[in-house]
Structure formats: structure tokens, C-alpha cells
Amino acid sequence: MGNGTSIGRVRGLGSAHSGAGTWLQERVTGLASLIVSLYLLVSLLLLPAYNYLTVKAWISAPLPATAMVLFVIVNFWHARAGLRVVIEDYQHEHGSKLFFLLALDLFAFAGAAFGVLSIVRLALGA
Amino acid sequence: MASANKVGARNRPLSPHLQIWRWGPAMLVSILHRVTGAGLSLAGLGVLLYWLGALASGPEAYAQFVKCMGHPVGLAVLVGLTWAFWQHTATGIRHYVLDIGAGYELETNARWSVLTIVFSILLTVATWALILAR
Numbered sequence: 419m420g421n422g423t424s425i426g427r428v429r430g431l432g433s434a435h436s437g438a439g440t441w442l443q444e445r446v447t448g449l450a451s452l453i454v455s456l457y458l459l460v461s462l463l464l465l466p467a468y469n470y471l472t473v474k475a476w477i478s479a480p481l482p483a484t485a486m487v488l489f490v491i492v493n494f495w496h497a498r499a500g501l502r503v504v505i506e507d508y509q510h511e512h513g514s515k516l517f518f519l520l521a522l523d524l525f526a527f528a529g530a531a532f533g534v535l536s537i538v539r540l541a542l543g544a
Numbered sequence: 545m546a547s548a549n550k551v552g553a554r555n556r557p558l559s560p561h562l563q564i565w566r567w568g569p570a571m572l573v574s575i576l577h578r579v580t581g582a583g584l585s586l587a588g589l590g591v592l593l594y595w596l597g598a599l600a601s602g603p604e605a606y607a608q609f610v611k612c613m614g615h616p617v618g619l620a621v622l623v624g625l626t627w628a629f630w631q632h633t634a635t636g637i638r639h640y641v642l643d644i645g646a647g648y649e650l651e652t653n654a655r656w657s658v659l660t661i662v663f664s665i666l667l668t669v670a671t672w673a674l675i676l677a678r
Binding site for chain 2: 445448449452455459462463466468469470473474477486490493494497500501504529532533535536537539540
């Protein structure tokens with residue numbers, strides 16, 4: 419894959435000069451995901467029961483609510499970063515690649531919004 | 545690289561896919577990392593939103609969620625997600641080590657690849673043992 423000749427650049431055969439950022443994002447959100455995931459796991463193991471009142475009381479408190487908002491944001495971010503790579507690896511047609519990448523963005527942003535809203539609603543006393 | 549055909553260029557070489565290579569631990573856990581990541585993204589985040597949405601909707605919706613997840617199929621999904629989480633965590637940490645340029649010696653690489661699977665199975669059993677023993 420040369421990036422030396424002008425015709426090679428026109429055909430998109432060279433480096434895009436913008437990949438390190440998304441690569442690093444995947445690593446950083448992965449580490450963040452591990453932290454909030456372990457927090458959720460330990461919290462769930464420490465809960466005395468999994469009925470509505472117990473779980474609601476837990477997630478409505480300020481610290482768990484903050485952690486769970488971060489959990490939703492970080493994991494949707496990380497999932498988007500990872501699934502982008504999967505789509506880019508298997509979808510080589512420009513049209514279908516664009517379709518799947520846009521569908522992924524819709525899924526990631528809509529899902530994260532729904533998750534955050536649910537937690538905020540609980541934390542503010544639904 | 546189907547786009548190369550469209551512009552009339554010669555067929556460019558493609559790298560061989562799964563069926564060409566001889567299977568080894570590194571290849572297996574690399575594939576597992578991608579499969580568990582996709583599973584956690586789609587099924588895992590789906591269950592997460594179902595859980596949060598049910599909690600925010602009220603006691604009836606939450607009872608429905610508990611009933612659904614208590615069904616054998618629901619439990620199988622939860623156990624599967626637990627394993628996927630630990631496997632993805634272990635292979636993720638393996639990737640961080642590989643990212644700094646360590647662990648490429650053949651024996652070391654194969655040993656740590658196998659250990660990620662041992663780790664994920666043990667942690668899945670331990671997690672559910674703790675849940676059931678509560």
C-alpha cells in the first residue's frame with residue numbers, strides 16, 4: 419500500500435493519516451469499562467436481594483447513579499469503537515459500510531440516551 | 545476490495561481468511577475476543593437497557609424483567625454474558641500487554657492465550673457461586 423504516488427492517494431490506497439485516535443479511544447474506553455464493570459459486579463454481589471425496592475434504592479443513591487451513568491456512556495462508547503472495527507473489517511462496499519456505520523451510531527447514541535435517562539429518572543425520584 | 549474492480553484496476557491480493565490458517569491458541573482467543581465483544585455489545589447492552597428501563601418504569605415492569613431473566617433461557621443468557629465479560633476482560637488485558645510489545649514469544653503467547661480461557665471459566669463459576677451462595 420504505497421502512499422507515495424499521487425494516483426495512489428487519489429484511489430485511497432495510502433494511509434488515511436487518522437487512525438491512531440480511534441485506536442487509542444478503544445484502549446482508553448476499554449480500561450474505563452473494566453473499572454465501572456467491576457464496580458457494578460461488586461455492587462450487585464453486595465446487594466442483599468434483587469427485588470424492585472432494593473435495586474431501586476441502590477441505583478437512586480448519588481454514587482451508584484453516577485457510576486451507572488458512566489457505565490452506560492463508557493460501554494456504549496467502547497461498543498461503538500469495537501463494532502466500528504468489525505464493520506470496517508467485513509464490509510468492503512462503500513454503500514453497505516456507510517449504512518452499517520450509521521446504524522451503529524444510531525444504536526449507540528440512542529441506547530446510551532435511553533440508559534442515562536432511565537438512571538436520571540430513578541435518581542431524581544421517579 | 546471490491547471497489548478496486550469497479551475502477552478497472554487489477555484484482556489486488558486479499559489476505560487469506562479463517563479456513564486457510566492452522567488453528568492455534570492465539571488465533572482462537574483473538575476470535576473469541578471479537579465474538580465476545582460483539583455479544584456483549586449487542587446482547588449485553590440490550591439486557592442492560594431492559595434492566596434500566598424496567599427499573600425506571602416501575603414495579604410491574606421490573607417483575608416482568610425478573611421473570612424473563614429467571615426463565616432458563618434468560619439465565620443461560622446471563623451466564624453466557626458473564627463468561628463473555630470475563631473472557632473479553634482477559635483477552636483485553638492480553639491485548640494491552642501485546643500493545644506494549646511484550647508476549648510475542650511463541651510459547652509465552654500460547655500459554656497466556658490458553659490461560660485467558662482458564663481464567664474466564666474459573667471467574668464465571670466463581671461469580672455465579674457467589675450469587676447463588678448469597
